[in-house]
Amino acid sequence: MRGVPIIGGAAKKCFLKKDTKLSQASETILEMRGIVKKFPGVIANDGVDFELRKGEIHALLGENGAGKTTLMNVLYGLYEPDEGQILLNGKPIHLKTARDAIALGLGMVHQHFMLVQRFTVAENIILGQHSPREPHIEDQKAVYARLKKLSDRYCLSIHPEAEVWTLSVGEQQRVEILKALYRGAEILILDEPTAVLTPQEAEQLLEIIRVLAKEGKSVVFISHKLNEVLSVSDRITVLRDGKVIDTVQASQTGQEDLARKMVGREVLLQVSKNPAQPKEAVLVVEGLCANDARELQTLYDVGFEVKAGEILGIAGVAGNGQTELEQVIAGLRKANAGRVAICGEDVTNASPKEVGNCGLAHIPSDRYRMGVLSDFTIAENLVLQRIGQKPFTRRGWLNWKAIRQQAEELVKSFDVRTPSIEMAAGKLSGGNAQKMILARELARQPRILIAAQPTRGLDVSAIEYVHRQLIAQRDAGEAILLFSTELQEILTLSDRIAVMYEGRIVGVMDIDQADINELGLMMAGGKGLPSCEILETGGAA
Amino acid sequence: MSKSTTTNQERHLPQALVSIGAPVLGCLIGLIIGAFLILLAKADPIGAYQTMLKGAFGGERQITETLLKAGPLLLIALGLTTAFRAKIWNIGAEGQYYMGALFGGLVALYLTDLPRPLLLTLMLLAAIVGGMVWAYVAAFLKVRMGMNEIISTLMLNYIAILLMEYLARGPLQEPGGYLPVSAQFDKVTKLPLLFGTRVHLGVLIAVLLVPVIYTLLWSTPLGFRVRAVGSRASVARYAGVNVEKIIVFVLVLSGGFAGLAGIIEVATLHTRLKGGISQGYGFSAILVALLGRMNPIGVTVAALFFAALIIGAESMHVVYGLPVSLADAIQAVIVLSVLAVDATARRRMDS
Ligand SMILES: Nc1ncnc2c1ncn2[C@@H]1O[C@H](COP(=O)(O)OP(=O)(O)OP(=O)(O)O)[C@@H](O)[C@H]1O
Ligand SMILES: [Mg+2]
Numbered sequence: 001m002r003g004v005p006i007i008g009g010a011a012k013k014c015f016l017k018k019d020t021k022l023s024q025a026s027e028t029i030l031e032m033r034g035i036v037k038k039f040p041g042v043i044a045n046d047g048v049d050f051e052l053r054k055g056e057i058h059a060l061l062g063e064n065g066a067g068k069t070t071l072m073n074v075l076y077g078l079y080e081p082d083e084g085q086i087l088l089n090g091k092p093i094h095l096k097t098a099r100d101a102i103a104l105g106l107g108m109v110h111q112h113f114m115l116v117q118r119f120t121v122a123e124n125i126i127l128g129q130h131s132p133r134e135p136h137i138e139d140q141k142a143v144y145a146r147l148k149k150l151s152d153r154y155c156l157s158i159h160p161e162a163e164v165w166t167l168s169v170g171e172q173q174r175v176e177i178l179k180a181l182y183r184g185a186e187i188l189i190l191d192e193p194t195a196v197l198t199p200q201e202a203e204q205l206l207e208i209i210r211v212l213a214k215e216g217k218s219v220v221f222i223s224h225k226l227n228e229v230l231s232v233s234d235r236i237t238v239l240r241d242g243k244v245i246d247t248v249q250a251s252q253t254g255q256e257d258l259a260r261k262m263v264g265r266e267v268l269l270q271v272s273k274n275p276a277q278p279k280e281a282v283l284v285v286e287g288l289c290a291n292d293a294r295e296l297q298t299l300y301d302v303g304f305e306v307k308a309g310e311i312l313g314i315a316g317v318a319g320n321g322q323t324e325l326e327q328v329i330a331g332l333r334k335a336n337a338g339r340v341a342i343c344g345e346d347v348t349n350a351s352p353k354e355v356g357n358c359g360l361a362h363i364p365s366d367r368y369r370m371g372v373l374s375d376f377t378i379a380e381n382l383v384l385q386r387i388g389q390k391p392f393t394r395r396g397w398l399n400w401k402a403i404r405q406q407a408e409e410l411v412k413s414f415d416v417r418t419p420s421i422e423m424a425a426g427k428l429s430g431g432n433a434q435k436m437i438l439a440r441e442l443a444r445q446p447r448i449l450i451a452a453q454p455t456r457g458l459d460v461s462a463i464e465y466v467h468r469q470l471i472a473q474r475d476a477g478e479a480i481l482l483f484s485t486e487l488q489e490i491l492t493l494s495d496r497i498a499v500m501y502e503g504r505i506v507g508v509m510d511i512d513q514a515d516i517n518e519l520g521l522m523m524a525g526g527k528g529l530p531s532c533e534i535l536e537t538g539g540a541a
Numbered sequence: 542m543s544k545s546t547t548t549n550q551e552r553h554l555p556q557a558l559v560s561i562g563a564p565v566l567g568c569l570i571g572l573i574i575g576a577f578l579i580l581l582a583k584a585d586p587i588g589a590y591q592t593m594l595k596g597a598f599g600g601e602r603q604i605t606e607t608l609l610k611a612g613p614l615l616l617i618a619l620g621l622t623t624a625f626r627a628k629i630w631n632i633g634a635e636g637q638y639y640m641g642a643l644f645g646g647l648v649a650l651y652l653t654d655l656p657r658p659l660l661l662t663l664m665l666l667a668a669i670v671g672g673m674v675w676a677y678v679a680a681f682l683k684v685r686m687g688m689n690e691i692i693s694t695l696m697l698n699y700i701a702i703l704l705m706e707y708l709a710r711g712p713l714q715e716p717g718g719y720l721p722v723s724a725q726f727d728k729v730t731k732l733p734l735l736f737g738t739r740v741h742l743g744v745l746i747a748v749l750l751v752p753v754i755y756t757l758l759w760s761t762p763l764g765f766r767v768r769a770v771g772s773r774a775s776v777a778r779y780a781g782v783n784v785e786k787i788i789v790f791v792l793v794l795s796g797g798f799a800g801l802a803g804i805i806e807v808a809t810l811h812t813r814l815k816g817g818i819s820q821g822y823g824f825s826a827i828l829v830a831l832l833g834r835m836n837p838i839g840v841t842v843a844a845l846f847f848a849a850l851i852i853g854a855e856s857m858h859v860v861y862g863l864p865v866s867l868a869d870a871i872q873a874v875i876v877l878s879v880l881a882v883d884a885t886a887r888r889r890m891d892s
Contacts, residue, residue, distance in 0.1 A: 353781035384780035388762040
């Protein structure tokens with residue numbers, strides 16, 4: 001997100017001699033047998049067998065809530081299984097805490113990184129390492145040297161002296177990997193590592209994973225992106241409702257086959273839609289300038305409009321001002337100049353509440369910091385913005401019956417998998433939390449919807465469902481502003497596409513004139529149009 | 542869910558059982574450690590504890606004493622419960638208590654000509670305003686200047702306490718007196734007593750506020766927003782909650798409660814403005830709110846427990862003859878054990 005996006009930089013510098021490749025014989029390093037893990041009301045893992053070989057990249061695939069994260073938390077010592085056994089190099093092991101797992105050579109990179117922002121990479125890595133004695137200066141030098149060596153060996157291109165807050169999301173993730181390697185991990189667990197990355201960063205990460213495997217590390221890789229899974233993994237295990245459906249060789253399967261195994265039915269990987277019928281402009285943005293969190297100017301003279309009944313997609317490499325634009329419109333960040341209007345009403349620098357009253361709903365890109373109250377129940381989370389309105393409040397009193405009733409309905413129609421609407425929302429699986437946010441925002445029946453990374457972390461069938469919903473809302477006359485770093489998603493949903501580069505809108509085009517190559521070029525800053533022309537092109541939809 | 546580091550599914554005991562069992566267990570452990578302290582002082586622990594129990598609950602008079610102590614603790618802790626639910630750590634209840642006593646006390650000292658019901662109402666309201674004003678200073682500093690409320694409320698405590706001592710020594714000093722105390726309040730400022738006991742209106746007010754705070758937190762949109770801010774302020778802001786307004790609200794509310802407690806204590810017990818009118822109620826109430834799990838009913842139980850402990854320790858000293866310091870130490874050991882066991886149990890349960 002920060003600084004210049006690195007495109008494939010690390011991977012290219014790295015040359016692996018083919019002959020260093022280990023014989024990837026079927027030497028089993030780890031085995032999980034009959035793992036059962038129950039939570040109140042759900043069996044998250046129901047007799048799972050899982051096997052990992054030395055030097056293997058083994059993907060875990062499954063619907064949202066299928067039990068992937070739970071299985072890996074069991075492996076990493078975060079949960080004790082109710083039944084089942086884990087064998088490492090043929091010997092049964094008992095993990096009580098993550099510390100045990102680390103000591104046995106396991107490493108896990110969670111989806112939300114656990115790094116201290118103001119510390120350097122090296123400080124973060126040695127944090128909590130050797131507690132009895134203070135690290136001496138000489139020690140620290142040795143640490144730096146070792147980190148540098150590890151970073152070079154696995155092509156992570158991380159400087160141990162860099163402070164974490166200056167790093168992009170992709171780099172922070174590589175710091176987590178480096179941390180695991182530093183602690184001597186032989187087995188790396190990556191839980192949806194690519195969900196938060198730009199396609200370029202994701203490609204780079206996949207390359208690193210390949211390097212790791214060639215160097216003899218074993219990797220468990222969780223992802224919802226079938227193409228990634230197919231391209232990087234040796235074997236794929238599919239989970240459904242906590243059970244193993246199949247384990248297949250990546251070379252002997254395809255996207256449709258995998259999707260069918262995950263969901264249990266055919267999945268349309270493409271959603272069709274009719275041409276848009278745009279009406280009056282709902283959201284108008286003019287000459288917008290704003291700063292980012294570090295008070296550096298990030299948005300320059302941004303202007304566009306979104307009409308009722310159309311989807312405007314904002315394409316761009318992450319970190320080119322999309323987050324700031326999203327926040328300014330939603331009332332979460334101040335604009336320095338320019339104007340935002342919704343339905344003719346000036347809402348520049350209005351509060352989130354005022355913007356909401358004008359008919360804006362917002363699916364935030366940063367779902368944990370913005371979208372979910374983890375210790376509130378699902379029912380409470382589903383009425384966050386509308387708590388004070390009828391029917392959820394009547395004559396000044398909360399109407400729990402109405403709150404529960406709407407929750408039951410939304411959970412059902414959006415297929416949020418949970419044993420109860422009274423469960424704390426933080427216990428939902430990643431994808432199901434996202435579905436909950438979508439349900440809440442769409443239920444507000446907004447005039448204008450900001451959908452930022454709406455399908456991040458969702459499985460294929462949930463993506464299909466959400467895409468259909470967004471198109472249905474568009475057809476019902478809603479204006480939708482879509483932010484997505486997935487070009488494919490932009491192309492599937494948008495009626496018009498605006499490209500952002502370095503805080504400016506460098507071009508707007510209709511979907512039938514969109515050309516992937518040209519888009520890619522514009523996203524990389526290859527071609528820019530002066531802003532006055534953009535507004536005109538934008539108007540002639 | 543990935544934040545937990547240890548989980549033991551055998552520990553998924555019914556939540557209710559743990560929340561009652563843990564404090565009881567903690568209390569027992571505290572009593573055992575206390576027993577060793579008593580043995581060290583060459584006294585008989587059983588006898589001492591019997592005196593303690595009798596002192597707190599042994600008869601009508603003792604129970605009355607306990608209730609009278611529990612009143613201010615409960616009242617302050619209910620306010621703090623609301624603030625803590627929003628994760629606003631008001632530790633300035635002590636100072637707000639003093640300011641309440643001061644504002645209410647001025648009414649009691651100078652407006653005695655008013656009809657009694659009006660005088661009492663005015664006195665209580667003035668105390669609430671006093672506590673609110675003092676808390677608002679911290680709220681203003683936080684919302685406008687971004688100053689941490691823990692620091693500001695703590696500092697404001699000292700100012701309030703010293704201000705009271707200065708006034709009692711200076712402008713408000715009893716004419717002709719030489720002690721640093723104000724003139725005695727008129728008899729009419731005594732709060733009405735209930736059912737012919739020594740339990741007064743102040744205790745009743747505290748008890749009545751239990752359901753009020755409960756309803757506020759769980760049955761009104763305002764309470765929902767308070768809890769939302771406490772759960773995660775950035776999400777609350779995204780959801781359209783005016784976070785600053787909530788911060789001001791909970792601080793001012795908790796300040797008002799503490800101020801009310803201040804005048805109730807002064808009007809019923811001390812009947813003068815002076816230093817040392819609190820016995821650390823404002824600080825004990827923090828523990829009461831936390832131990833009561835920031836739940837009004839739990840807070841009620843915790844307030845009674847604390848009051849019983851204070852009264853019991855007193856009679857261990859007065860009746861049984863243990864040194865004051867030992868009685869106080871035992872009290873502290875019990876509180877610590879209860880808090881420690883409770884915190885441990887809660888961590889186990891959360892994971
Ligand atoms: N701590 C918990 N308490 C209660 N239920 C839980 C907890 N953790 C997970 N679950 C439940 O277990 C099931 C499996 O969740 P898990 O997180 O393993 O799914 P997942 O396969 O990782 O899904 P996603 O792709 O959405 O991340 C879900 O129904 C979830 O609600
Ligand atoms: Mg998951």
